[in-house]
Amino acid sequence: MSEDAAIEAARTPAPNEPRPGEDSRHPIKVEGLRNCFGDHVIHDDLSLTVNKGEILGVVGGSGTGKSVLMRSIIGLQIPEAGHITVLGDDITSAEDDEDIDIRSRWGVLFQGGALFSTLTVAENVEVPLKEFYPEIADDLRHEIARFKVKLSGLPSEAAAKYPSELSGGMRKRAGLARALALDPELLFLDEPTAGLDPIGAAAFDDLIRELQDTLGLTVFLITHDLDTLYEICDRVAVLADRKVIAVDTIPNLLKLDHPWIQEYFNGPRGRAAQAAQDRGRAARKAQGEGDAKAAGKGMDKPSGRGA
Numbered sequence: 001m002s003e004d005a006a007i008e009a010a011r012t013p014a015p016n017e018p019r020p021g022e023d024s025r026h027p028i029k030v031e032g033l034r035n036c037f038g039d040h041v042i043h044d045d046l047s048l049t050v051n052k053g054e055i056l057g058v059v060g061g062s063g064t065g066k067s068v069l070m071r072s073i074i075g076l077q078i079p080e081a082g083h084i085t086v087l088g089d090d091i092t093s094a095e096d097d098e099d100i101d102i103r104s105r106w107g108v109l110f111q112g113g114a115l116f117s118t119l120t121v122a123e124n125v126e127v128p129l130k131e132f133y134p135e136i137a138d139d140l141r142h143e144i145a146r147f148k149v150k151l152s153g154l155p156s157e158a159a160a161k162y163p164s165e166l167s168g169g170m171r172k173r174a175g176l177a178r179a180l181a182l183d184p185e186l187l188f189l190d191e192p193t194a195g196l197d198p199i200g201a202a203a204f205d206d207l208i209r210e211l212q213d214t215l216g217l218t219v220f221l222i223t224h225d226l227d228t229l230y231e232i233c234d235r236v237a238v239l240a241d242r243k244v245i246a247v248d249t250i251p252n253l254l255k256l257d258h259p260w261i262q263e264y265f266n267g268p269r270g271r272a273a274q275a276a277q278d279r280g281r282a283a284r285k286a287q288g289e290g291d292a293k294a295a296g297k298g299m300d301k302p303s304g305r306g307a
């Protein structure tokens with residue numbers, strides 16, 4: 001198979017028919033979740049529904065249980081009570097076979113990237129391919145891995161490098177390439193822009209939005225990054241008091257009279273992020289008008305990012 005054909009095959013999502021009883025509009029549903037570590041209650045009667053095709057931002061103070069919630073949804077944390085349905089499967093009671101099947105339908109980027117340090121980037125991407133599709137020939141698997149590396153915005157040379165040879169931003173992209181290895185329907189991202197410089201973080205935001213648009217992903221994104229929330233999230237879920245206290249667009253959240261929400265979004269950083277988004281929109285609009293004028297006069301378009 002040629003590289004182009006392999007890339008096209010890798011780009012075509014697996015035909016994942018909705019299962020009987022699967023709510024195709026809400027790929028993730030959490031109801032009445034309770035998680036404890038000893039006496040420490042993390043979640044109590046927490047409920048959350050994620051819409052298909054959205055980027056859902058998940059925010060909350062440190063230690064409110066954002067990562068534990070994500071781990072519960074992907075079956076790494078067994079809750080004390082509650083039901084979690086992912087793509088029609090009850091995660092809390094999934095049998096082994098179902099469990100394996102469902103894990104191939106999501107990709108996860110953990111906070112630290114969680115790459116195998118003794119494997120190259122391409123070999124890291126191949127790990128889930130080998131696990132779920134051992135029948136794929138070596139050549140094709142290598143080609144799919146190279147395509148995922150490119151898709152994540154890394155230069156092709158990065159495929160042969162070890163994680164220790166990459167910058168923090170490149171490691172995140174390598175982790176993303178691995179998360180995308182199986183053409184997932186759901187993408188879980190735990191603080192993807194943490195530790196990146198502002199330009200790297202903005203570029204990563206753009207990449208997530210672009211991937212979500214082109215691949216139709218549903219994205220569950222834990223972040224403390226207000227710019228990310230403003231720039232790419234369709235809705236934001238707020239964790240506090242052991243529950244999701246609100247889930248809505250940022251303009252609607254701003255109308256709520258909850259002290260944490262007000263302080264978070266209306267504090268100095270929240271206002272700065274909002275102002276940055278307003279400036280970005282105005283610049284994009286101005287550039288769009290400039291493009292239209294230039295096109296009318298047969299001029300070249302200006303280059304560079306819009307914002």
Ligand SMILES: Nc1ncnc2c1ncn2[C@@H]1O[C@H](COP(=O)(O)OP(=O)(O)OP(=O)(O)O)[C@@H](O)[C@H]1O
Binds near residue numbers: 062063065069
């Ligand atoms: N395996 C564990 N054993 C005991 N306590 C844990 C474990 N995992 C998480 N916790 C506790 O659960 C609480 C929630 O942790 P979690 O990592 O989900 O918070 P978070 O909201 O993601 O925080 P941050 O924003 O700082 O990353 C914390 O108090 C943490 O110490």
